Each structure stands twice: as C-alpha cells, then as structure tokens.
Amino acid sequence: MALDKNGIAKRIAQELKDGWYVNLGIGIPTLVANYIPEGIEVEFQSENGILGMGPFPFEGEEDPDLINAGKQTITVRNGASFFDSATSFAMIRGQHVQLTVLGAMEVSQNGDIANWKIPGKMVKGMGGAMDLVASAENIIVAMMHSNKAGESKILKACTLPLTGVGCVKKVVTELAVLEIKEGKFHLLERAPGVSVEEIISKTEGEMVVPDFVPEMQL
Amino acid sequence: MALDKNGIAKRIAQELKDGWYVNLGIGIPTLVANYIPEGIEVEFQSENGILGMGPFPFEGEEDPDLINAGKQTITVRNGASFFDSATSFAMIRGQHVQLTVLGAMEVSQNGDIANWKIPGKMVKGMGGAMDLVASAENIIVAMMHSNKAGESKILKACTLPLTGVGCVKKVVTELAVLEIKEGKFHLLERAPGVSVEEIISKTEGEMVVPDFVPEMQL
Amino acid sequence: MNKVVKDPSAALEGIQDDMTLMVGGFGLCGIPENSIVQLVKMGVKNLTCISNNAGVDDFGLGLLLQAKQVKKMISSYVGENDEFERQMLSGELEVDLIPQGSLAERCRAGGAGIPAFFTPAGYGTEVAEGKEVRIFNGKPHILESALTADYAIVKAWKGDTEGNLIYKATARNFNPMMAMAGKITIAEVEELVPAGTLDPNHIHTPGIFVQRIFQGDYFEKRIEQRTVRTKQ
Amino acid sequence: MNKVVKDPSAALEGIQDDMTLMVGGFGLCGIPENSIVQLVKMGVKNLTCISNNAGVDDFGLGLLLQAKQVKKMISSYVGENDEFERQMLSGELEVDLIPQGSLAERCRAGGAGIPAFFTPAGYGTEVAEGKEVRIFNGKPHILESALTADYAIVKAWKGDTEGNLIYKATARNFNPMMAMAGKITIAEVEELVPAGTLDPNHIHTPGIFVQRIFQGDYFEKRIEQRTVRTKQ
Numbered sequence: 001m002a003l004d005k006n007g008i009a010k011r012i013a014q015e016l017k018d019g020w021y022v023n024l025g026i027g028i029p030t031l032v033a034n035y036i037p038e039g040i041e042v043e044f045q046s047e048n049g050i051l052g053m054g055p056f057p058f059e060g061e062e063d064p065d066l067i068n069a070g071k072q073t074i075t076v077r078n079g080a081s082f083f084d085s086a087t088s089f090a091m092i093r094g095q096h097v098q099l100t101v102l103g104a105m106e107v108s109q110n111g112d113i114a115n116w117k118i119p120g121k122m123v124k125g126m127g128g129a130m131d132l133v134a135s136a137e138n139i140i141v142a143m144m145h146s147n148k149a150g151e152s153k154i155l156k157a158c159t160l161p162l163t164g165v166g167c168v169k170k171v172v173t174e175l176a177v178l179e180i181k182e183g184k185f186h187l188l189e190r191a192p193g194v195s196v197e198e199i200i201s202k203t204e205g206e207m208v209v210p211d212f213v214p215e216m217q218l
Numbered sequence: 219m220a221l222d223k224n225g226i227a228k229r230i231a232q233e234l235k236d237g238w239y240v241n242l243g244i245g246i247p248t249l250v251a252n253y254i255p256e257g258i259e260v261e262f263q264s265e266n267g268i269l270g271m272g273p274f275p276f277e278g279e280e281d282p283d284l285i286n287a288g289k290q291t292i293t294v295r296n297g298a299s300f301f302d303s304a305t306s307f308a309m310i311r312g313q314h315v316q317l318t319v320l321g322a323m324e325v326s327q328n329g330d331i332a333n334w335k336i337p338g339k340m341v342k343g344m345g346g347a348m349d350l351v352a353s354a355e356n357i358i359v360a361m362m363h364s365n366k367a368g369e370s371k372i373l374k375a376c377t378l379p380l381t382g383v384g385c386v387k388k389v390v391t392e393l394a395v396l397e398i399k400e401g402k403f404h405l406l407e408r409a410p411g412v413s414v415e416e417i418i419s420k421t422e423g424e425m426v427v428p429d430f431v432p433e434m435q436l
Numbered sequence: 437m438n439k440v441v442k443d444p445s446a447a448l449e450g451i452q453d454d455m456t457l458m459v460g461g462f463g464l465c466g467i468p469e470n471s472i473v474q475l476v477k478m479g480v481k482n483l484t485c486i487s488n489n490a491g492v493d494d495f496g497l498g499l500l501l502q503a504k505q506v507k508k509m510i511s512s513y514v515g516e517n518d519e520f521e522r523q524m525l526s527g528e529l530e531v532d533l534i535p536q537g538s539l540a541e542r543c544r545a546g547g548a549g550i551p552a553f554f555t556p557a558g559y560g561t562e563v564a565e566g567k568e569v570r571i572f573n574g575k576p577h578i579l580e581s582a583l584t585a586d587y588a589i590v591k592a593w594k595g596d597t598e599g600n601l602i603y604k605a606t607a608r609n610f611n612p613m614m615a616m617a618g619k620i621t622i623a624e625v626e627e628l629v630p631a632g633t634l635d636p637n638h639i640h641t642p643g644i645f646v647q648r649i650f651q652g653d654y655f656e657k658r659i660e661q662r663t664v665r666t667k668q
Numbered sequence: 669m670n671k672v673v674k675d676p677s678a679a680l681e682g683i684q685d686d687m688t689l690m691v692g693g694f695g696l697c698g699i700p701e702n703s704i705v706q707l708v709k710m711g712v713k714n715l716t717c718i719s720n721n722a723g724v725d726d727f728g729l730g731l732l733l734q735a736k737q738v739k740k741m742i743s744s745y746v747g748e749n750d751e752f753e754r755q756m757l758s759g760e761l762e763v764d765l766i767p768q769g770s771l772a773e774r775c776r777a778g779g780a781g782i783p784a785f786f787t788p789a790g791y792g793t794e795v796a797e798g799k800e801v802r803i804f805n806g807k808p809h810i811l812e813s814a815l816t817a818d819y820a821i822v823k824a825w826k827g828d829t830e831g832n833l834i835y836k837a838t839a840r841n842f843n844p845m846m847a848m849a850g851k852i853t854i855a856e857v858e859e860l861v862p863a864g865t866l867d868p869n870h871i872h873t874p875g876i877f878v879q880r881i882f883q884g885d886y887f888e889k890r891i892e893q894r895t896v897r898t899k900q
Contacts, residue, residue, distance in 0.1 A: 019669055021876050041669050043830075043876070047536060048462045049606045051874050052830075059664040064465065064657035065593075065607040071463040071516075072663040078864025079669070079830035081871035082605050084612040084640075085462070085488070086544040086780075089537030090848060093555065093781030096876045112560075123524050123531070124515030130563060131537030134556040135781055165560035237437055239644050259437050261598075261644070265768060266694045267838045269642050270598075277896040282697065282889035283825075283839040289695040289748075290895040296632025297437070297598035299639035300837050302844040302872075303694070303720070304548075304776040307769030308616060311549030311787065314644045330792075341756050341763070342747030348795060349769030352788040353549055383792035541782070550773070551804035553785035572783035572813075581804075604869060637836060638870045 001193045002174040003216075008142050010035040011189075011216050012101055012172050015140060016042050023047065023092065023132060025102030026070040028142040032101055043079075045097055047128040049088050052080030069128065089128070093135045100136035102129060104143045104168075106158040109205035111168040111180045113141060114160035126163060133164030145173040145202050152204035154178065154185060175199050177216065184208050189216045219411045220392040221434075226360050228253040229407075229434050230319055230390050233358060234260050241265065241310065241350060243320030244288040246360040250319055261297075263315055265346040267306050270298030287346065307346070311353045318354035320347060322361045322386075324376040327423040329386040329398045331359060332378035344381060351382030363391040363420050370422035372396065372403060393417050395434065402426050407434045439599040440628065441648045444474035447622045451587055453480050454507075458543065458583075458614040459487040459497060460590040463516070463660050466607030467496050468591040468624045470652040475500060482507040486585055488539060488610050490514040495658050501529070510583070512536035516660065535563060538580050540613055546582035547616020547645065555580055588618025591652075592641065595625035596632075599646030600639045608640065615645045623649045671831045672860065673880045676706035679854045683819055685712050686739075690775065690815075690846040691719040691729060692822035695748070695892050698839030699728050700823040700856045702884040707732055714739040718817055720771060720842050722746040727890050733761070742815070744768035748892065767795060770812050772845055778814035779848020779877070787812055820850025823884075824873070827857035828864075831878030832871045840872065847877045855881045 003011065009031035016022065016032075018040040024030050033044060033053075044053040046068040053068060054075035062073040091097055104115040113133055116126040133139055146152055154171065171178040176199045177189040185207040190199055192215050200209065221229065227249035234240065234250075236258040242248050251271075254260060262271040264286040271286060272293035280291040309315055322333040331351055334344040351357055364370055372389065389396040394417045395407040403425040408417055410433050418427065441447045448471060451457070457475075461467030472491075475483075476499050483506050490509055491498035500506050501519050508530035514520050523529035534542070535557040545553055554577035558564050568579040590611040593604035601623055603611055615621045623641075628651035673679045680703060683689070689707075693699030704723075707715075708731050715738050722741055723730035732738050733751050740762035746752050755761035766774070767789040777785055786809035790796050800811040822843040825836035833855055835843055847853045855873075860883035 043669055045876065046606075048465070049609050050868075051876055052868070056663045056665045058667055062659060062662055062664060063605065064659045066605040067463065067465050067659075067661070068606075071465070071660040073659060073661070074663075076605075076868055078862075079828060079832060079875065080868040081832050081874040082603075082608055082868050083871070083874055084603075084608050085536065085540035085610050086613050087874070089540050090776070090780030091874070091876055093537055093557070094779050094848060095781060096779075096848075120525075123521060123533075125511060125513035125533045126535055126563075127513035128536035130535035130561060131555075131557040134535075134559060162561045261437055263644065264838075266697070267841050268636075269644055270636070274895045274897045276899055280891060280894055280896060281837065282891045284837040285695065285697050285891075285893070286838075289697070289892040291891060291893070292895075294636055294837075296630075297596060297600060297643065298636040299600050299642040300636050300835075300840055301639070301642055302835075302840050303768065303772035303842050304845050305642070307772050308544070308548030309642070309644055311769055311773075311789065312547045312616060313549060314547075314616075338757075341753060341765075343743060343745035343765045344767055344795075345745035346768035348767035348793060349787075349789040352767075352791060380793045541780075545785070548773075550785050550787060551809055552802075553777070553782050555782060570784075577783055602869070637834070 003191045006031055007218060008172050008174060010218050011177065012140055012142055013037060016040060020098040021045050021096065022099045023097050027103045029101040029103060030070065045091060047088050047092065049083050049085060050080060052077045089131050092131055095135055095137055097136060099138045100132045101140045101142055102132060104141045106153050106155055106160055107141050107168050107171055108155050108158045109180065109185050110183045111166040112158050113163050113168050114158040115163050117161045129163050133167045139168050140170045140172060141168050142172055145175045152202055154203045154205050156205045175202065187213055189214055191216055221409045224249055225436060226390050226392060228436050229395065230358055230360055231255060234258060238316040239263050239314065240317045241315050245321045247319040247321060248288065263309060265306050265310065267301050267303060268298060270295045307349050310349055313353055313355055315354065317356045318350045319358045319360055320350060322359045324371050324373055324378055325359055325386050325389055326373050326376045327398065327403050328401045329384040330376050331381050331386050332376040333381050335379045347381050351385045357386050358388045358390060359386050360390055363393045370420055372421045372423050374423045393420065405431055407432055409434055438597050439646060439649050440597050441650050443650060444470045447471065447648045447650050448474050448478065451478065451480055454482045455586040456484040458585040458588040458618055459485055460611035460614050462488050462609035464496050464658050466591050466609050466611055468589045469655055470624050471589045471622060472496060472499055476503050481505050484508040486510040486583060488512050488536060490517050490520045492516050493519050510534060512539050540610060542580055542583040543613035543617045546584040547613060550582060552579050552581045584617050586619055588614040588621040590615045590621065590623050592623055592625045594627045594629060594634060595623055595649050596629050596634050598631045599623065599643030599649050600634055601641035601646065602634060602638060603640050612641050615641045620647045621645055624652045625649060626652065626655060670829050671878060671881050672829050673882050675882060676702045679703065679880045679882045680706050680710065683712055686714045687818040688716040690817040690820040690850055691717055692843035692846045694720050694841035696728050696890050698823050698841050698843055700821045701887055702856050703821045703854060704728060704731055708735050713737050716740040718742040718815060720744050720768060722749050722752045724748050725751050742766060744771050772842060774812055774815040775845035775849045778816035779845060782814060784811050784813045816849050818851055820846040820853040822847045822853065822855050824855055824857045826859045826861060826866060827855055827881050828861050828866050830863045831855065831875030831881050832866055833873035833878065834866060834870060835872050844873050847873045852879045853877055856884045857881060858884065858887060
C-alpha cells in the first residue's frame with residue numbers, strides 16, 4: 001500500500017545519522033522531525049535563523065518572535081542559537097548542514113529539481129530552496145510520485161523552471177525510495193505491498209530496477 | 219616653530235566633526251583622541267573589533283581581553299560595542315567610518331601612500347592599513363615632513379611599496395597642513411613661526427603655494 | 437551621539453517617491469510595523485522595496501501594496517499575499533525574485549563594501565540568466581552583486597540612544613544586514629534604553645550602522661501560522 | 669550533540685605534518701593558548717598557519733616558530749616577533765602578508781561557501797599582483813579567494829557542550845570567522861557550561877561550526893602593550 005505523508009517522513013528519518021545538522025523544508029519534510037530514530041541525536045536548522053528547533057509550543061505559549069522557515073510558531077531546545085539570515089545561509093552554502101530534505105514538483109534522472117515556479121501561474125518565489133540545493137552535499141526529496149493529473153513527477157528531464165541542477169541524491173515517494181546516480185534513477189526500495197510494476201508504470205525517467213527490490217522497513 | 223607630535227594631533231583634531239566615527243592608526247594618530255574639540259562628539263573605532271573606545275585604564279584595571287589595534291589596554295565608553303574582525307572591516311570597507319587618520323613613510327602628490335614595507339628590511343605587514351586607505355572617503359595622514367636622513371617624505375612619487383593609490387586627501391606634518399587635489403599638494407596652513415620657504419625647501423612633490431598662507435590656530 | 441527621534445514621522449523624514457527601501461523581517465516576524473504604517477500615511481509612491489517577503493494582504497508590506505505605493509519588489513518568497521500575486525500577474529508590479537541566501541548575502545555585501553561575490557545558488561536556473569559563471573573547485577558559481585538602499589528600515593527588540601541594537605529570537609533574520617546596507621538606517625525598537633545599558637558583548641548591530649532610532653508605540657506582532665501541540 | 673573532549677591532547681588529535689591551521693586571536697588577545705602549547709608538544713611540522721599575527725618570541729604562535737614547526741605564515745601583521753623576522757628574512761619561513769580586512773573576509777568566505785569576492789583593498793599594491801582587477805562604481809577592485817583550513821583552533825570565553833561560543837570584548841576578533849572556516853574546528857574556552865545555560869540570543873558562534881570543545885586549564889592572557897593612566 002502506498003505510504004501516506006507520515007510514512008514518507010518516517011522512511012526519510014531512517015537516513016538520519018547521529019550528530020547531523022539537518023534542514024527540513026516545508027510540508028512533508030517538516031514531519032521528519034517526528035520520527036528521529038532512537039539513540040541518535042540530530043539538530044534542526046531553519047534558514048530564518050535558528051539551530052536547535054524544538055516541537056511546536058503548547059497553546060498559549062506561542063512567541064511571535066520565534067518561528068521556523070514555514071512561519072510556524074516553534075520552541076527551542078537546550079543548546080539552541082539564533083543568528084541572522086546571512087549567517088544562516090553561510091551555514092548552508094558553506095556545507096555545515098549535513099542533510100537537506102525538501103519537496104519538489106519534478107525531479108529528473110540527472111538530479112535536477114523544480115519546485116518553485118509554474119510559469120504564468122504560481123509566483124511564490126524560491127525562498128531558500130536554490131541556496132539549499134546548490135550547496136547541500138546530501139539532498140533528499142520528499143514528494144508524491146505523480147501529480148494530481150496522474151502524470152509522473154519522476155522524469156527524464158524537468159519541464160518546469162529549475163531550482164537546481166544535478167543536485168538531488170535520493171527521492172522518497174509514497175511508492176519507492178530512488179537513488180540518483182550516473183544519470184539514472186535506481187530503485188532501492190518499494191513501499192510495503194507496492195509492486196515493482198506499479199513503480200515502473202508511474203516513473204517516466206529511466207530507472208534501473210534490480211532483480212530483487214526489498215520492501216521498506218518502517 | 220615646528221610642531222611636536224601632540225601639536226600635529228591637536229591640529230588634526232580640528233578636522234573632527236560632530237557625530238563622526240573615526241579610526242585612528244598607531245602612533246601620532248592615537249594622540250588625536252586627547253584633543254577632541256569642545257561641544258562635538260565622536261566615536262572611535264578600532265579595527266580589532268570595538269566601537270566606543272575610552273581612555274587607557276587606571277593601573278590595576280587593565281583587562282587583557284580589551285585592547286585596541288595597537289595592542290594597548292583600553293577601556294570602553296557607554297554605548298560601546300564589540301564585534302568580530304569581518305564586521306569591523308565591513309564598517310571600514312562599507313564606508314561607515316567617516317575619518318581615518320594614519321601615519322605614513324611617504325605620500326605622493328597624487329595621494330598615494332606608502333607605510334608598510336621597506337624592501338629587504340622591515341617586514342611587519344600592512345595590518346589593516348590597506349583596507350583603511352582603499353575604502354575611507356576621508357583620509358588624513360599624520361607624519362613628519364622629512365625622514366631621519368633629512369629627505370622629504372612629501373614626494374612626486376612614492377619610492378617604497380605602496381599601501382594605496384590616490385587615496386590621501388590631507389597631510390598634517392610638524393610644518394604644514396597640505397591638501398592633495400588634482401595631482402598636487404596645496405599648502406593650506408603653516409605651523410606657527412614656520413616659514414613658507416622652509417616648507418617649500420622640505421617638500422619634494424609639486425606644491426601649490428598661495429600668496430597668503432595662514433598660520434595654524436592651535 | 438544621540439540618534440533618538442521622537443516618532444515614526446520624524447524617523448522617516450526624507451523618504452520620497454521613487455526611492456529604494458530595505459525593510460527587515462521574515463514573514464511577519466521582526467518587521468518594522470510602525471514605520472510601515474507611517475509609509476502608508478506619507479503616501480510615497482513608486483517605491484522599490486527590498487524585503488524577503490511582501491507581508492500579507494492586510495499587514496506588513498501588504499499595506500503598501502494595497503495602497504499601490506510599490507513599483508518593484510525584490511524578495512525571495514511572496515507566497516502569502518493575494519494582492520501581490522494579482523499585481524504581479526497583471527504586470528502592475530515588477531518583481532525580482534532572488535534566492536534567500538543570495539538576498540541576505542547581497543545586502544551584507546552592500547553594507548560591507550563588497551561589490552560582488554560568487555555563489556553556487558541559482559546556477560543553471562533562470563536566476564543565472566545574464567550573470568557571469570565561473571568554476572571554483574569544479575563547481576559552477578554565478579557572480580552576484582551588492583544591494584544597497586536609500587533607506588533601510590529595521591526592527592529590533594532593544595536599542596540604545598546611540599543606535600546599538602539587540603534582536604530577539606528569529607525576529608533577527610534580515611534586519612542586521614539591511615541595517616548595514618542602508619545609506620540611512622532607521623531602527624524601530626520595542627524598548628529604547630540609555631547608552632551603557634546594553635552589554636557591549638551582546639550588541640547585534642553596532643550603532644555605527646544606525647542613523648535614527650525610535651521606540652514604537654505598539655507592536656501587534658501578528659502570527660502568520662499559529663501552530664501548537666496539545667498538552668497530554 | 670555533545671562535543672566535549674577532555675583535554676588539548678584529545679582536542680588536537682588528527683593534526684599532522686603539512687596541514688593548514690587557522691589560529692584565532694589578535695596580537696596575544698583571544699589566542700588558544702592551551703592548544704598552541706599542545707601543538708608544540710605534538711611536534712607537528714611544516715605547518716601552514718593562518719593567523720592575523722604571529723605571537724611574540726616566547727608566547728602564542730611565537731612558540732611554534734621557535735620550534736621551527738611552521739613552514740608558512742599567512743598573516744596581516746607580524747611586527748612584534750624577532751624570530752619571525754629572522755626566519756622570514758633568511759628565507760626559512762614563507763610568508764604571505766594579507767590586508768587584515770581581506771584576511772577576515774577571506775576566512776568568512778571560506779566558511780560561508782563564497783569562493784571569491786571583490787574588494788578595493790590592496791588595489792595598486794603588490795597585494796594585487798596576479799589578481800583580477802575589475803571596476804565597480806568607478807573604483808578598481810581585486811578578486812580575493814576564500815581561505816579554509818584543515819583545522820581551525822579558536823578561543824572563546826564561554827562555551828557549552830554543544831559547541832556554542834561566546835567571546836569576551838576584543839578577544840572575539842578573528843575567532844568567529846575562523847571557527848566557520850575550519851574543516852574541523854576546535855574551541856578552547858575559559859568556562860564550559862551545559863547546553864541550555866547560554867542565552868540563544870547571545871551566541872556568537874553557533875555550535876554547528878564547532879566539532880570539539882574543551883575547557884582550558886589555565887590562561888595566562890599576557891598583555892602585549894600595558895598602557896595605563898594615573899589617577900589624579
């Protein structure tokens with residue numbers, strides 16, 4: 001059965017390593033913080049200027065001066081720090097953040113990503129996404145395999161304006177875990193109960209499929 | 219009579235304007251702080267990371283963590299701030315400091331300055347001088363008119379390795395106040411009792427001398 | 437070096453039509469609320485506003501957009517503002533969208549006298565169009581230029597009479613760099629204290645970057661996305 | 669994310685001959701005293717040291733110079749050190765002298781992923797030799813590149829177990845940028861406290877930039893130019 005958003009987040013959380021600093025994008029990536037594996041410690045960076053984000057505040061304890069990059073009210077953990085936006089992106093650009101998780105509208109088999117603009121329609125802006133994808137050594141995209149029209153978002157080449165080129169290393173969707181290397185998608189895992197055939201049928205980009213594709217362990 | 223070091227500093231202090239942020243170099247420039255004219259307020263920046271320097275500490279109150287760019291123990295005034303070296307030079311390079319006063323070995327008539335290196339001999343380094351002279355809009359050089367061998371340091375062209383080009387606006391020596399414009403020195407004032415002839419004889423660079431050269435008012 | 441002015445009206449004196457303004461804040465967090473209201477009162481037009489976001493329809497820079505005072509926005513993300521989107525799609529409003537990190541660094545560069553720098557952000561995208569590309573360490577970078585403004589308007593938590601500023605939590609965001617990059621920088625603060633009150637070790641923006649400072653009458657501090665968890 | 673190591677020996681583990689080190693401090697102010705002594709003990713050789721100054725003959729980086737452990741110094745000012753001058757003039761020691769502001773900015777750039785930037789400092793001087801010159805706003809600038817180091821060793825006043833640092837007064841100087849630019853950054857602090865003790869608003873160097881931290885046993889904090897005034 002295809003994963004729900006929490007399932008995708010849970011699978012991505014398995015990629016976390018002890019001691020990592022991690023930047024989580026808006027949407028599904030934010031949920032990753034709820035599934036940190038036992039025994040490992042990670043620190044969350046939000047590009048608006050905070051390291052050491054904690055959970056959402058209890059009702060009545062919201063502080064308007066304390067938000068994450070999604071503009072949500074948050075709290076801080078012990079050992080947190082605040083800094084300005086230039087320092088925040090110094091961390092990102094300078095590759096001090098070990099993992100970036102973000103959403104996408106399209107990903108291509110050479111690792112290009114499009115997630116900020118639909119010409120003539122959506123004009124929200126790229127926010128920090130271009131800085132994140134251009135610099136992060138380790139980028140995981142959390143996304144649905146297809147769009148609402150049922151068209152694959154896992155493509156030979158992106159059709160939308162790009163956010164970054166050749167930067168995505170891994171994609172986790174409701175159906176599969178894909179690695180990108182040597183210009184192709186590589187099917188690493190399938191969601192529990194999802195067939196390899198379904199994944200193939202919903203993937204437009206070239207994909208290397210091994211004889212045995214294990215199920216995700218969630 | 220030629221001025222002493224304090225006289226030079228006193229004359230330079232007359233150039234200060236209310237509300238200015240000022241960077242004083244090592245040596246004579248440091249003495250300028252002792253002669254701030256009544257009724258004006260200026261703030262001293264030291265490039266090692268402080269705004270709002272106060273006087274030297276009383277004996278026994280020295281703080282090894284609180285020094286100026288000359289590595290001297292200092293104190294702070296109310297309203298002082300500390301910052302890192304990158305921010306300090308952001309202030310300098312970004313022209314937030316209104317006046318820089320520094321010493322020199324040579325100054326040329328097009329405003330070049332040499333004050334950091336004697337080939338084969340002195341190798342102290344330029345410190346912050348190159349950043350200061352390259353960026354300051356308003357640079358006053360405090361120096362002696364001649365070197366120990368009696369040779370003029372107010373030159374057609376510098377002979378020593380340069381610190382900066384075309385940047386010096388004004389020179390105050392023990393003999394005179396000179397302005398640099400249109401590729402020439404302009405004699406503005408002479409030290410009390412010093413003759414125009416003496417200044418001319420000790421100046422190697424081209425110098426425009428008006429009919430009447432007033433004495434400095436100290 | 438007293439920089440205190442009595443109110444937003446005195447603080448914003450000199451701002452005229454066609455000027456470029458930097459306005460601090462991220463979303464609605466750390467924005468100079470009192471100054472924005474004053475800009476609406478002043479009615480200055482054809483402004484170019486450099487600000488990470490554009491407020492919401494009825495708060496923050498959204499107020500300036502509603503009053504059609506903005507000719508051009510330079511931002512990284514403008515998603516929460518219907519009027520913005522309408523003006524942009526209709527062509528009434530010029531928009532220059534810039535990656536957030538490049539926006540922050542370009543403001544800092546403007547304040548720091550660095551006219552241009554190389555960054556990998558935006559390479560291979562429309563952001564890179566017309567910009568010089570150069571490879572460093574095997575990786576393509578684009579040349580980005582400094583940003584400055586006629587006036588920068590920032591908001592701080594505490595400030596002193598000499599213009600030293602301390603920000604609170606994530607309300608810091610773009611304010612420090614913009615304070616550096618304004619030809620004239622105006623700070624509105626929640627609490628204005630005498631010089632000497634703030635610990636010099638803890639100043640975020642040294643007073644040299646600030647020309648005018650005032651204590652705001654009232655800060656709404658609207659929350660854009662109130663998210664809470666329930667006590668168990 | 670506990671980064672505490674027990675002593676300088678554990679902190680400096682991995683530093684080897686021929687490596688590039690950044691060492692914080694301005695003059696003798698804010699230098700990592702304990703780590704420098706440990707470097708001498710370790711006897712690592714052929715080091716390239718990036719540090720604004722080179723200590724004095726018998727303190728600070730001067731100790732490394734005395735022990736002939738330094739192949740190359742990258743500094744802005746090295747005036748107070750006879751052994752330095754001797755080794756430099758004799759050609760034993762390579763020296764790269766860099767304008768202080770460019771040195772600070774190059775370290776920051778290295779930490780911030782900015783491979784190169786333009787600055788006016790040094791144009792028309794020997795510092796500009798071989799460097800690209802470009803005019804911005806009618807003024808010539810030179811292209812300077814980022815600096816990084818295998819290890820950066822910094823000294824702070826207070827630090828917590830997660831590597832967050834607070835500096836005191838002008839002992840801050842180059843430490844924050846160097847902390848950013850080290851592949852591995854080691855911080856020695858006067859006082860090490862549990863995470864959560866330091867106010868997150870007042871952290872100068874966020875822990876993300878620091879990999880190892882320890883509390884120094886003893887800080888001499890030698891004063892280079894003791895200047896006082898007399899009470900009247």
